[in-house]
Amino acid sequence: MPPQRLRRGQRLGRYELLAQVGEGGMASVWLARSHGLRGFEKLVALKMIKAQLADDALFERWFLDEAKIAQRIFHTNVATTLDLGEEHGSLFLVMEWIDGDSLGRVRRSYHRASGKPLPLPIALRLVADMCKGLHAAHELSDERGEGLHIVHRDVSPNNVMITSSGAVKLIDFGIATARDRSSPETTLGIVRGKINYLAPEQIHRRSALDRRCDVWAAGVCLYELAVGTLPFTGKDSEEVMQKIASEGAPPPFDSDPDVDEILCRSLAHHPEDRFATALEMQRAIEALLDAGGGVTERDVAIFLAREVPGLAEERRAFIDDALSPPVPSPASTGPALGAEVVTGDDPDRTRPDRPARSGPTRPTRPTRAPRGVLAVVLLLALGAVAGVVMFTRGPTASPSSEVHAEGPLTTTGAQPPVASGAASTAAPANQSVATATATPSKKSAPNVGTKKAAGRAPSPSAKAVSSSAPKEIDFGF
CATH class of the missing domain: 1.10.510.10 (Transferase(Phosphotransferase) domain 1)
Known part of the structure; x- marks a missing residue:
C-alpha cells in the first residue's frame, strides 16, 4: 500500500496522531497518544519518515540506524526511544514526549x-x-x-x-x-x-x-x-x-x-x-x-x-x-435524540452507506389536504357506497333501477344517475387522493416508526436516521 498523507486523528497501530510538532528534511514529528489496555493512555512523540522518502532504501536504512542507536541509550539527559513501527510502508519512531x-x-x-x-x-x-x-x-x-x-x-x-x-x-x-x-x-x-x-x-x-x-x-x-x-x-x-x-x-x-x-x-x-x-x-x-x-x-x-x-x-x-475533539463539520454531525426521517438527496443529510437503526422518534403530524378536496372526496365516496347498495338490491320498479338495467330515461327534471356519476369521476378523485398522500408536506415528514404497507418498497429518497448513530469525529470514538 502506498504511503498516505498523515492527518489528525489517524491511527498508526495503537498510536493516535494529535498534532504535527515539526518537520525536517527526512521526517515529520507529531504529538501522539498511545492507547493501551483498560483505557491506559500516554502522550508520546512520533517521528515518521516522509512519504516521498518511504521508498528510498538509503533513507530507510538511515532511519533504522537511528532507531537502533537511540533505543540503546538510557540516560536522564537523552530522550528515550520507546518503539519502532511501520504503517502503509512508512517507518516511524516512538519517543518520550518532552514537556x-x-x-x-x-x-x-x-x-x-x-x-x-x-x-x-x-x-x-x-x-x-x-x-x-x-x-x-x-x-x-x-x-x-x-x-x-x-x-x-x-x-x-x-x-x-x-x-x-x-x-x-x-x-x-x-x-x-x-x-x-x-x-x-x-x-x-x-x-x-x-x-x-x-x-x-x-x-x-x-x-x-x-x-x-x-x-x-x-x-x-x-x-x-x-x-x-x-x-x-x-x-x-x-x-x-x-x-x-x-x-x-x-x-x-x-x-x-x-x-x-x-x-x-x-x-x-x-x-x-x-x-x-x-x-x-x-x-x-x-x-x-x-x-x-x-x-x-x-x-x-x-x-x-x-x-x-x-x-x-x-x-x-x-x-x-x-487533545480537544475537533468541531465536526455539518456533513458529519449526527442527529439529535428523537430525530425524524430525513428525505431528499441532499448529501449533507443522507448517508446511503449507513443503514437505518431503530430508536425513539418524534411523531409527525399527518399531511393535510385542502378542505375543498376533502369535501369532494367525501361526497364521491358516499355516492359510490350508495351505488353499490343499489346494485346489490336487484331490479326494482323505480326509475333509477331502469337506468342501470336498460339505459337512461329521458324524463324531464330527472337527476343524473349516481352510479354513472361515480364511474365517470372516480379515477380523477383517486388520483387526487394518491397525490396528496404520496407527496408529504414540507412542514412534516413520515414518522420513522410508522408501519409500511405490505408489498410496498420504501421510497428510495427516504432514509431513517437513528438517534443512536455516533457522530463522525476525527478521533473515531
Whole structure:
C-alpha cells in the first residue's frame, strides 16, 4: 500500500496522531497518544519518515540506524526511544514526549525579551548536562562489552530540549555514526550537519570522526549561549566553513577568563588539543559552577518560569488544542435524540452507506389536504357506497333501477344517475387522493416508526436516521 498523507486523528497501530510538532528534511514529528489496555493512555512523540522518502532504501536504512542507536541509550539527559513501527510502508519512531522547548527557542525568546544572552550560570548548567548525555552515548557498548563508538555529529541548540522542570534532553541521532551502522555515514562530497556547529575534521574529512567532534559542537553551543553570537560567522555557508577549517581562534570571551579557557580548549582546531571526552568538559564546567555557589535543575526551572513564561503557556495551549475533539463539520454531525426521517438527496443529510437503526422518534403530524378536496372526496365516496347498495338490491320498479338495467330515461327534471356519476369521476378523485398522500408536506415528514404497507418498497429518497448513530469525529470514538 502506498504511503498516505498523515492527518489528525489517524491511527498508526495503537498510536493516535494529535498534532504535527515539526518537520525536517527526512521526517515529520507529531504529538501522539498511545492507547493501551483498560483505557491506559500516554502522550508520546512520533517521528515518521516522509512519504516521498518511504521508498528510498538509503533513507530507510538511515532511519533504522537511528532507531537502533537511540533505543540503546538510557540516560536522564537523552530522550528515550520507546518503539519502532511501520504503517502503509512508512517507518516511524516512538519517543518520550518532552514537556519543554528546545534550547535554541529558549535562547531566542530570552534574547528578544531582554536583549541579552542567557545568564552565564544558567548557560553553564545547561551545557554541563548536555555533556552528560553526550558522554553516555559515547560510552555505549554492545552485549559483549565492545564499544559502539557512537558520535552524534549534529549537536546544536535545536537538538537539545529543556523540560519545564529544568532537565536537559539530547535528541535526534539521525546522522549519528556507530560501529554497527548499516548505512553509509556520508555520501561522497556531502557534509552532513548544521554548518555553524561542524568541527574542522567534519569539513576536512581527513580522518575518521570520534567523540571529540561532539565536544567541539558543545563548545560552540556554550559560546553562543554565553556570548550571544556564534564563534564563526560569514555571509554564506562557504565562508563559514572556510573560517572553521582555518586554524584561527574565535574571538575571546573577556567577561570571565575561566569560561574563556573552557571555550578555547573545547574549540581547539586539532582534536588532540581539545577535551578528550565530554565528561572531562562537564567536570571543568561543574568546577566553575561549584565555585560560584552551584546551579541546579531547579534553578533552571525557576529561570524559565520567571523569564520566558510565554513558552510554557504556548505549549499548554498547543497540547490542550491537540487533545480537544475537533468541531465536526455539518456533513458529519449526527442527529439529535428523537430525530425524524430525513428525505431528499441532499448529501449533507443522507448517508446511503449507513443503514437505518431503530430508536425513539418524534411523531409527525399527518399531511393535510385542502378542505375543498376533502369535501369532494367525501361526497364521491358516499355516492359510490350508495351505488353499490343499489346494485346489490336487484331490479326494482323505480326509475333509477331502469337506468342501470336498460339505459337512461329521458324524463324531464330527472337527476343524473349516481352510479354513472361515480364511474365517470372516480379515477380523477383517486388520483387526487394518491397525490396528496404520496407527496408529504414540507412542514412534516413520515414518522420513522410508522408501519409500511405490505408489498410496498420504501421510497428510495427516504432514509431513517437513528438517534443512536455516533457522530463522525476525527478521533473515531
